[in-house]
Amino acid sequence: MTTALRITDLSKTFPVGRSLFGRPKASVKAVHPLSLTVAQGETLGIVGESGCGKSTLARMLVGLLEPTTGRIEIEGAALDTADPAVFGRRIQYVFQDPISSLNPRKTIRQIMDAPLRHLHHMPARDREARILEIFDSVNLRAEFLSRYPHEFSGGQAQRIGIARALAAEARILILDEPVSALDVSVQAQVLNLLADLRAQFGLTYLFISHDLAVVEAVSDRIAVLYFGAVVEIGPAEEVFSAPKHPYTELLAQSAPQVGRPLAAPEAKGTELPDPLKPPPGCAFANRCTRASARCRTETPRLTPLGTASQAACFHPLNV
């Protein structure tokens, strides 16, 4: 299996409270040094709650944010400069809000034209043919091309967003909550389309979502993020059915599920740690029922557990 994407010690630190000329007063680690590999044709699901750093990670991967440390390798070649135009041909991004990711004052044709023209310098005649080809593969009609974004429903607009990402001919797509703005019945249409496209074009996906069931349904492997770090990574069928990290277990128990009685899975403090004053040791220790003294002084690292899983926990479950 060849590696499509390899990231090594990628991290992002944001300065906080910068004065006019002086140095920043403090800094927030949005993503702690993080290493991941994604195989060609694989879908890696990334789950986590708001503020866990999943969007920061995604934006670094497409060059919209410059990483503080670390390197990104796509199909063996490193990308060092944070220039979306360089990244764009190899890795593309599908946004969460389909309508606001389309310029309201451009027609769909102009929007679709941009990546072909600026990334691939394709002559005008070929561009039209290529756009029609892509539109066909995402089940959109050619007559939509001369319309404006506000004329579309969320599901259709998200297809246009996917079509734009395909036009760049990148082989890796970052899908940042691609269906969370859509209705349930339309969400399934888009997820199935994504699965078809992956098979048809041999794409590799990074699927970011807060919806555990959706992530589980589309992913081969799942990484769980908490407070800017991966706390567990493993095969999709194992992560939520046999969680190793207590946080993963908490997530799995919290997901609303038909036929399970309602019970607050957590009685203790529920707030995330203050990012300006990160606690020593494991960031989850304060919410964890299994925490020991060691958890509060030493930071656990990702360690292999079982055949294919890894978890960052001193007292893992289900092993």
Added chain:
Amino acid sequence: MTAFFRLLARNRLALAGGIVLSLVVLLALVTPLLPLADPDVTDTSNRFRPALSDGALLGTDHLGRDLLSRLLWGTRLSLAVGIAAALIAATIGAAIGIIAGFYGGRIDNVIMRGVDMLMAFPYILLALAIVAALGPGLLNALIAVAAVNVPFFARNIRGITVGIANTEFVQAARLAGLSNPRIILSEILPNVVPVIVIAMSTTIGWMILETAGLSFLGLGSQPPQADLGSMLGEARSALITHPHTSVVPGLMILVIVMAINLLGDGVRDALDPRLKSGALSRPMATTRVDRQSIPDHGEKSGDSLLNVRALETQFHVRGRVYRAVGGVDLHVEPGECLGIIGESGSGKSVTALSIMGLVASPPGVITGGAAYLDGEDLIGAPYRRLRDMRGRRVAYIFQDPLSTLHPLYRVGDQLIEAIRAHRPISRTEGRVRAIELLDAVRIPNPEQRISDYPHEMSGGMRQRVGIAMALANDPDIIIADEPTTALDVTVQAQVLSILDDLRRSRGLAIVFITHDFGVVAQLCDRVAVMYAGRIVEEGPMRAILSAPRHPYTARLMACVPELGGGKRRLEAIPGLPPVVDALPEGCAFADRCDRTRPDCRAGDIPLAPLAAQSVRCLHPVGTEQEHAS
């Protein structure tokens, strides 16, 4: 574009301004073609001739020059200078603003501090200084007026650009390989142009006045050349003896500036998207009710706490009628939890808001039905009565607690206000009660958190405050509209369990609106599924979960992936829900349904009892055998 002109023409004042201004501009344009006397030829023997005298319609000035001719030539010049100054100021100001806003950081800092310095001078002083440095003359006055107005445009446009530069479509353009200059030209500029036009249309009049002011002081146009300001300046000495020489140019300035300002306001209103969507029309305190007949209690009247009968709510927007709610029957028993489930646009929120008259009017109108709370019809109840019931009998919890809590008041003060709205108690008593409420929704350290501002709390905590506020006056029913949709799963689980505990300990009835079957299944006793403004299936939670009868319910449940199922293909419903201003005849789901037969599209389908539930379907799921036999 035609829509813009139609909107503009609807505004009578703007239309009048536009007509007057076009007349003035037309006159100024054709001035060289008119048979007018030379404006600069002096004839001192005929000085100060009154208006309507022979050969001089408006009279002559102190040098015997024809006033009509000078007025028209002067207007031409003043308009040209004013418009030129506005264009120059807008172009330079917008360019500065876009560059500062787009690049941000240090570039933004340096540019905007420079602009601030320019703004720190009183504008007339600055203009005088510029003219003093460059020397008097109309061109220099134009430069001065333009320069003085650059900061106004720069600041305005910078603010807008900062917002646009961080939007997703600009990021998408970067990923499509566009360079920064290209992004500015093709993504930012088209979205900024309306703002530039609005700013210009409201400032041209101002700039004409400023130019006239400089000319009045003798710093603008030089004799004998006429512009409106210099005409006024020259007539000043004869203001008492020969007032017509001042009145003529003065009136023209008044007419031009009034016309431009009226038109400018109209342009702004027509272009501003917020105003277009009806922000200018203030909603009424309760939803407008316009119903032909009042339905009776029906057979369920007996002990229902809330009994909604044949409720119809429509939105009337520009001649189109959107039937958001098309005849909904609901009943809620004391202490019961009713779930209303549906996708966006199914009318679930509008149904809930209609009960207490909270749908914004215009454009909302309740066109039929009744909502009996303990036998009293709330639809059409007078505002005083509704206001007394809102919060005390029926309380609401909304989706986004950040937008329902006032950002500038402490949460405690907002809670106390909610309590005191219905009860004559002191602030100290209110505070005690507020702390009790925060404790009831399990906020840790309520004595301290009561003095937090909403932004100091996390989303889950804010929603708990929202629930506490709904509980403030011990209502009988809480209507919760997607209260956990914006929350993370772990927080959602906690909020749901709080709601569940409260309803059991206090005997509260809850109407829980959501799109999530999992949530409904855990919390509710009974569920109503809505599609295109109507209930398509209703019944006990367990019955519907185990055997959904309406094809829409069944397929919607199949769409929702469940945790633990592994990687798989999901069931999807093809197509889209119908738009509620063009509902099809018969079943609204027929176009997306795989069980459709000709009779589905033939006419209205009633909500009929089937097993434990009621279903609005002619060919419900699970009845195949009966059909076959």
